[in-house]
Amino acid sequence: MSALLDVRDLRVTHNGHPIVDGVDLRIEPGEAVGLAGESGCGKTTTALSVMKLLPSALRQSGKITLTPPAAKKPINIERRTERGMNLVRWRHVSLIFQGAMNSLDPVQRVEAQIAEAIRLHEQVSSKEVRARIDELLTTVGLTPSLGHRYAHQLSGGQRQRVMVALALACRPSLVIADEPTTALDVVMQAQVLQLLERLRAELGLALILISHDMGVLAETCDRIAIMYAGRIVEAGPVSAVFSSPQHPYTKRLLESLPVIGAERGLASPIPGGPPDPGAIPEGCRFRPRCPYAAEECLSDPPLRELSGGHATACHFAPWTEWPAVDAATTAGVRG
Amino acid sequence: MSDVLMDVSDLAVHFKARKGTARALDGVSLEWRRGEILGVVGESGCGKSTLARAMMGLVKPAAGEVSLNGETVAGRGRVRELRRRVQMIFQDPYQTLNPRQRVRAIVAEPLVVQGVPKDEHEARVRRAMEDVGLTAEHFLTRYPHQLSGGQRQRVAIAAALVLEPDGLVCDEPVSMLDASVRSQILAVLVELQRRRNLALVFITHDLSLAWSLCDRIAVMYLGRVVEQGSAVDVIERPRHPYTQALAAAIPVPSANGDAKRELLSGELPDATAIPTGCRFHPRCPRRFEPCDRVDPGLMAAGAPDQLAACLLYDPTQGRAEVAGAADG
Amino acid sequence: MSPEQAASAALIPAEAAADVTAEDRGVRHLLLGTWRGRIGIGVVGLFVFIAIFGSLLAPYDPNASSLDTLASPSWSHVLGTTESGADVFSQILVGARVSIVVGFAAALISAVLGSAVGLAGGYFGGWTDRSLDALENWFLVIPTLPLMIVLARILNPSLAVLIAVIGLTSWAGTGRIVRAQVFTLRERAFVERARALGAGDLYIIRKHILPNTAPLIFANTVLIVAVAILAEAALSFLGLGDPTRISWGTMLENAFDNGAPSAGAWWYVIPPGLCITVLVLAVAMLGYLFEEYVNPRLREHGE
Numbered sequence: 001m002s003a004l005l006d007v008r009d010l011r012v013t014h015n016g017h018p019i020v021d022g023v024d025l026r027i028e029p030g031e032a033v034g035l036a037g038e039s040g041c042g043k044t045t046t047a048l049s050v051m052k053l054l055p056s057a058l059r060q061s062g063k064i065t066l067t068p069p070a071a072k073k074p075i076n077i078e079r080r081t082e083r084g085m086n087l088v089r090w091r092h093v094s095l096i097f098q099g100a101m102n103s104l105d106p107v108q109r110v111e112a113q114i115a116e117a118i119r120l121h122e123q124v125s126s127k128e129v130r131a132r133i134d135e136l137l138t139t140v141g142l143t144p145s146l147g148h149r150y151a152h153q154l155s156g157g158q159r160q161r162v163m164v165a166l167a168l169a170c171r172p173s174l175v176i177a178d179e180p181t182t183a184l185d186v187v188m189q190a191q192v193l194q195l196l197e198r199l200r201a202e203l204g205l206a207l208i209l210i211s212h213d214m215g216v217l218a219e220t221c222d223r224i225a226i227m228y229a230g231r232i233v234e235a236g237p238v239s240a241v242f243s244s245p246q247h248p249y250t251k252r253l254l255e256s257l258p259v260i261g262a263e264r265g266l267a268s269p270i271p272g273g274p275p276d277p278g279a280i281p282e283g284c285r286f287r288p289r290c291p292y293a294a295e296e297c298l299s300d301p302p303l304r305e306l307s308g309g310h311a312t313a314c315h316f317a318p319w320t321e322w323p324a325v326d327a328a329t330t331a332g333v334r335g
Numbered sequence: 336m337s338d339v340l341m342d343v344s345d346l347a348v349h350f351k352a353r354k355g356t357a358r359a360l361d362g363v364s365l366e367w368r369r370g371e372i373l374g375v376v377g378e379s380g381c382g383k384s385t386l387a388r389a390m391m392g393l394v395k396p397a398a399g400e401v402s403l404n405g406e407t408v409a410g411r412g413r414v415r416e417l418r419r420r421v422q423m424i425f426q427d428p429y430q431t432l433n434p435r436q437r438v439r440a441i442v443a444e445p446l447v448v449q450g451v452p453k454d455e456h457e458a459r460v461r462r463a464m465e466d467v468g469l470t471a472e473h474f475l476t477r478y479p480h481q482l483s484g485g486q487r488q489r490v491a492i493a494a495a496l497v498l499e500p501d502g503l504v505c506d507e508p509v510s511m512l513d514a515s516v517r518s519q520i521l522a523v524l525v526e527l528q529r530r531r532n533l534a535l536v537f538i539t540h541d542l543s544l545a546w547s548l549c550d551r552i553a554v555m556y557l558g559r560v561v562e563q564g565s566a567v568d569v570i571e572r573p574r575h576p577y578t579q580a581l582a583a584a585i586p587v588p589s590a591n592g593d594a595k596r597e598l599l600s601g602e603l604p605d606a607t608a609i610p611t612g613c614r615f616h617p618r619c620p621r622r623f624e625p626c627d628r629v630d631p632g633l634m635a636a637g638a639p640d641q642l643a644a645c646l647l648y649d650p651t652q653g654r655a656e657v658a659g660a661a662d663g
Numbered sequence: 664m665s666p667e668q669a670a671s672a673a674l675i676p677a678e679a680a681a682d683v684t685a686e687d688r689g690v691r692h693l694l695l696g697t698w699r700g701r702i703g704i705g706v707v708g709l710f711v712f713i714a715i716f717g718s719l720l721a722p723y724d725p726n727a728s729s730l731d732t733l734a735s736p737s738w739s740h741v742l743g744t745t746e747s748g749a750d751v752f753s754q755i756l757v758g759a760r761v762s763i764v765v766g767f768a769a770a771l772i773s774a775v776l777g778s779a780v781g782l783a784g785g786y787f788g789g790w791t792d793r794s795l796d797a798l799e800n801w802f803l804v805i806p807t808l809p810l811m812i813v814l815a816r817i818l819n820p821s822l823a824v825l826i827a828v829i830g831l832t833s834w835a836g837t838g839r840i841v842r843a844q845v846f847t848l849r850e851r852a853f854v855e856r857a858r859a860l861g862a863g864d865l866y867i868i869r870k871h872i873l874p875n876t877a878p879l880i881f882a883n884t885v886l887i888v889a890v891a892i893l894a895e896a897a898l899s900f901l902g903l904g905d906p907t908r909i910s911w912g913t914m915l916e917n918a919f920d921n922g923a924p925s926a927g928a929w930w931y932v933i934p935p936g937l938c939i940t941v942l943v944l945a946v947a948m949l950g951y952l953f954e955e956y957v958n959p960r961l962r963e964h965g966e
Contacts, residue, residue, distance in 0.1 A: 039513045156379075157602050183510075185378045185540040187599050190584035194598060212514050215543075215586035256518055258543040260585065261571055266525060266547055269518035391859050418861040425852040433853040435874040441853075444870075448860040494856070 002067050002074070004029045004174060004206050005050065005093075010062035012045050012054065012230075017277035019045050019058065021230035024303075029069060029173060032200060032207040034217035034238070036253065037227035040274050043210045044098075046227070047176045050208075051093055052077060052085050068092040068173040090121040093174040094167040098182060103163070104151035110162055111147030117169040136165040139202075140195060157188050164195060168203070176208045181216055193220050214257050218242055223309070226250050229275050229285040232303055236310030246312035246319055248290045284315070291325040292316065339405075340502050340534045341367040341390060341421065346399035348385050350606075357606040359385040361558035361614075362399065364633070367502065372528060372535040374549030374566060376542055376581070380603045381555040383538045387506045390536065392417050419449055422495035426507040428487040432479040439475040442494045449498060463493040466530070467523055485516035489523060496527070502534035510539065521548065542585055546570040554578045557614045558606060560633065564641030574636040575643040576621045613646065621647065693956055699948050706945035710938075713756055714763035721753035725909055733928050743930035745914075746921040754909050755934050761899075761910035762942065765826055766892035772830030773891075774837055774884040781841025782876070786849060786868055796842070802835035811894060815903035822905045829894045837883050844876050878957040886950035889943045896939045911935035 007025040011018065020042040027033050035043040049060050064077035066088065075088055097103070105113055114133050118124055124132070134144040140161040151159060160180070167175050177196065181189040197220060199205055211217050217224055218238055225235040226249065234247040245251045255267040272289050275281055281288055283298040290297065296315045303313040348360040359382045367373050367390075375383045388394045390401060392414050401408045401417075408417050422445075425431045432441055442460045451459070464471045467489040479487055488508060495503055505524065509517040525548070528535050539545050545552055546566050553563040554575065562575040573579045580599040601618050604610060610617050616626040626646055636643035694700040713720070722741075729748030736743045742751035784795035814828045848854060848871070857867050898904050899912025906913075914935040918924070923931040 038515055155602050186542055186581060186584045187378055188602075190586070190598050193586070213586070219586040253514070256514065258547040260543060260546055260582070264547055264567070266518065266521055269522050270515050273515060393855065393859055415861055418859065423856065423859050425856065427852060431852040431856065433871050433875070436870075444857065445860050448857070448862045448866070491856075 003027060003065075004031075004067060004069075006063075006065040006067075007046075007050065008063040008065075010046060010049055010064065011060070012042070012049055013059050014057060014277065018230050018280065019277055020049065021280075023062075023227075023230075023232055025225065025232075027174065027206050027208065030200065030204045030206055031223065032209060032221045034221035034224040035208060035210045035227060036212065036214055036217055036224060038212060038274055040229075041227040042230040043227050044178055047095070047178055047208060047210055050077065050176065051089055051095060052080065052082075053089075053095070066092055066174070070173070086121065090117060090170045090172060092172050093176065094170070094172045096163050096167045096175065096177040096180050098179040102159075104159060106151050109148055109150055110154070114147065114162075114166055114169055117166055121170045132169070136168055137162075139168065139199065140165045156184075157191060160184070160188065160192055161195065164192070164199070168199070168205075171203075173204075174206045174208070176210070178210045179212070180209070181211065181213070189216070196220060214242075214253055226253065229280060230277070231285065231313065232311075233286065233314070234310075234312045235303070236312075237308065240308065240310045244319075246306060246310065246317040247286075247314045248292050249286050250312075251319075251322060284313075292323070338368050339366050340369045340403070342402045342405075343367070343386075343390065344400055344402070346386075346389055346401065347397045348382075348389050348394050349397040352607050354605065355607040358558050358609055359606055360389060360396075361609065363555075363558070363560055364399075365553055365560060365563070367534055367536060368551075369501070369534050370528075370532045371550045372537055372548060374545035374552040375536060375538045375555060376540065376545050376552060377555035378603050379540060380557075380606065382558040382606070383555050384506055385558075386555070387423065387504045387536065387538055390504055391421060391423050415449075419498050420500050421502045421504060422498065422500045424488070424491055424495055424503060424505040424508045427511055428484045428491065429511075431491045432487055434479050436478075437475070438477050438479075438482075438490050441479075441490060442475075442497055445494060445498045451498075459497050459499075460493075463496040466496055466527060467493045469493065483516070484512050485520055488512065488520050492520075492523065492527070496531075499531075500533070502536070504536040504538070506538045507540070508537075509544075510541070542570060542581055554581070557603065557609055559614065559644065561615065561645070562636075562641070562643045563633065564638055568638040568641045572637055574641060574648065575615075575645050576619045576647075577615050578643075580620070613644075693952060694949075697952070699952050703945045703949035703952065706941060707949065710759055710942050710945075711763055714760040717756035717759050721750070721756045723750035723753045725749055725753040725757045733923070733926060733931070735928070736930050742934055743928065745917065745931060746923070751914075751931055751934060754914055755911070755938060758909050758911045758914060758935065759938070761822065761905075761908050761912075762892050762895060762939070765822065765829065765895040765910075766888045766946070768826045769829035769833070769891035769894070770884050770888040772826065773834040773887050774880055776830065776834035777837025777883075778841050778876070778880050780834070781838040782845055782868060782872065784838075785842040785845025786864070786872060792842075795838075799835045799838045799842075802832065803839070805832075807832040807894075808897065811898055812901065812903060815898055820903055820905055822908060825895060825898060825904060828898075829891045833887050833890055833894075837880065837887065840879060840883055841876055844879055845872055848872050848875055878953075882950060882953035882957045885953055886947060889946040889950060892939065892943050892946065911939050 003026045005025065005027040007023060010020055010023040010025070012020040023042070023046055025033070025046070035046065037043050045054065045058070048054050050064055052060070054060055062078065065074050066077055067074040071092065075092065077085070077088065080088065104110065111133050114136060115129050118129050118132060133147055137144045137147050142158060142161050142165070146154065146158065154162065181192055184192065193216065196207060200207060209217060209221055221238050223236065224238050224241050225232045226247065227233065228249050234241060234245065234250045241250065242254065245254055252270050270289055275285060275288070283300050284290070284293070287293045287297040301313045301315045303311050305311040306318050343363055343365040346360050346363045347358065350357040350359055363386060375386060377383050385394065389396060392401070392408060403413070403417050403420060406413060408414060439460060442463055443456050446456050446459060460475070461471050464474065469486065469489050474486070474490070482490065508524070509520050512520060524535065527533060537545065537549055549566045551564065552566045552569045553560045554569065554577065555561065556577050562569055562573065562578045569578060570582055573582050584598060599618055604617070612625070612627040612629055613619070613631055616622045619626065623646070629646060631644045631646050631649070633642040633644045634649050635641070636645065636648040694704050727749055729744065731740070731744050732748045733746055734740060734744045740750050740752065742755065745751060745754065780795050780799060784792040810832050811828050815824065818824045854867060854871050857871055895904065895910065896912035896915070899910050900915045902916055904910060904913055915932065918928070918931045
């Protein structure tokens, strides 16, 4: 069984500076993969590249192959023109983007927007469109009559569900959700995640979930990839990565997650910030901020597999234990 | 000097909305103690931001009162003192600074408005900048658009510190910041609190953050405090069904599979249509007979200083009602 | 966490500050760095120069008549002569002054009036806003040219009247824009912060609202200059201008009144028309340039 989505060596540049710098990603049908990282690490760009939705100022290269169960042969996204992409978008892969609940057209009724999404990508009779809208709204837990309303007549949570319904309009096999729970409070967040979970189970959807919130990803995803400065620095099954992180960056990200019931207190912040695309450091990109950096880190570590699908880009992996870090020591090259 | 910096008692704030009167705050009572970090948590729309503004004297209460250091805040003199002793940090770092002012002017503004003598300005501004970790030489001459989100928030904090207040009300100060910047700003706030023995009110919808950071937490729902107590008690051993649902909704990065969680259904009702009886009862998984008639106040529940506004902890209230109904 | 840890965690290297943005390059870049800016500032600068020094540069007294009536351009009269034998070129040079003065002065009045009304209404809201808004609407709805004509007719024509009339009929547009901007500014966190400090309304308007509205007012006013110049030309052409002054509009009026077009005296009709067009276009170019620059910044988070 071939992968649903196979991304090889994806590179995106802006004015020659790398935003995404060699990303490989493989998604099986029905799988949920999380993309984690701080803002600027390239996760959203990666997702948008899959749908070729990048702004013209960004140049994209690399092989992206989509093999939906419904299609007769694999779709080579990198070779598709804009017109060709129109047949792919929404039909095979769709997007729930950040701040989506504010993106509904305020002057169109909700059902009209869903209908538009369907008609733009498929040839369907009006009757079927009608039936499909009702079905979609029910699937996301809304009563079909709500479709007749305008966006401002719906509550925040209802709007978020409409966005999910929109993404499902043409029954894609892959949905990309970019920070779907940011700016939602914890109850709504849980409801959205539960909805996505249920949809995965019921419809066999594959999901790429992008978030800077590790907790959200751990809940929903089977596998996770941590991105930093345009590269994947660690990837693997969620349980493995969370119980035994193999990259100092992942370790720090996990440390800043409060675990209720454990010892209280704020983790000390990672000093500095991610590198500018125009000023990527020599060797390992995380070196300037890494408390364990050493001589070897001047050479760029490749992403290598440790075991059971768990891969990391760190010279010193596998890490069985993490030596204590004297936080007062400024990070840098030692020795 | 007593333990309590600010005492909010039975505070009500109403807004006129198209559908009627929105009771944004509907009888809130709180104690804000010196040197402590008080967390205020709740869903959006529960009134926590309104509470912050009421504590700052920015909205006029319809009922109840706010007292500072034991004296009611009423009349110009007292309000002016409130403005000096309590400062506020806002949520959006991109809106919190005047884009046409340089950092120096922004940080010095409180001194200007409050009429602090000019010769003191320079020293105070520098100290505030130092306290938030911004080198004066580099940053005082800059404009906001030359600063990152984290730096802007630091400037806002410096501006809040320059009058040497006793307390800071922080309305979601890090929710719009990126993960690593977030921890930096929190580190600044924690350090300041420690160094200057500031009292902090930390408003957030992020329960885990409130748990890690705060000494005490008040949970708000539809304009009322429905539970309060120490942070550990309230989040780890919540007593009010609403708090229990909130705590259950926190995504858990556990290495094992998914635990089935009982999730709260529906959404926060509109503040113009607050349910009768206990305001949480329509969504409450543990409601019972009198909950739709009796409006519970905060009562002892769980740990010694833990309070919850729920009839489960004083069923005598409910039983009396039921008994009355049966007789009547 | 120890203070040292917090301190080292807290210090930010200055390099981390955001890159130099367009704003840093500023108005100067806009004016001198773009071709639109250069043309605009060049043309307007030229005309302002002429307005100031026109009478000194004019080869002839623009009012002096001669026997050489409606003569086509020659070496002695570069742009020919008028129906009374006066030198067209000299008249053009002197006429620039009226256009520039009326244009700028009327725009200034319009800006001051519009800003004051917009600020007051937008900031205070309530009845103040409702009544000022009604006033604004009234002025917006009335067709400006007929109103100008009526007013100019009633009042004795003079430069001052012209300026007043044009100013009075164009302030409402500025007022609208300012009011909308003040509405959004009023809710911004930095205004709320100032209020939380106990700052009074006047202080807030002066320090926070006005500086953030000024760029918008400026951009809008420049466009009004263009409108005012056109309006002056129109009114003068219709005979409602100051009869004692030479302006491009009065030149056109005289030209048409004396049958210059049918006499084929193109040197009398085209130059004033061309000057009006070129100046207005240049001013408008600058105005749109500023507006483009100001608007997206204003639309984003507070800058």
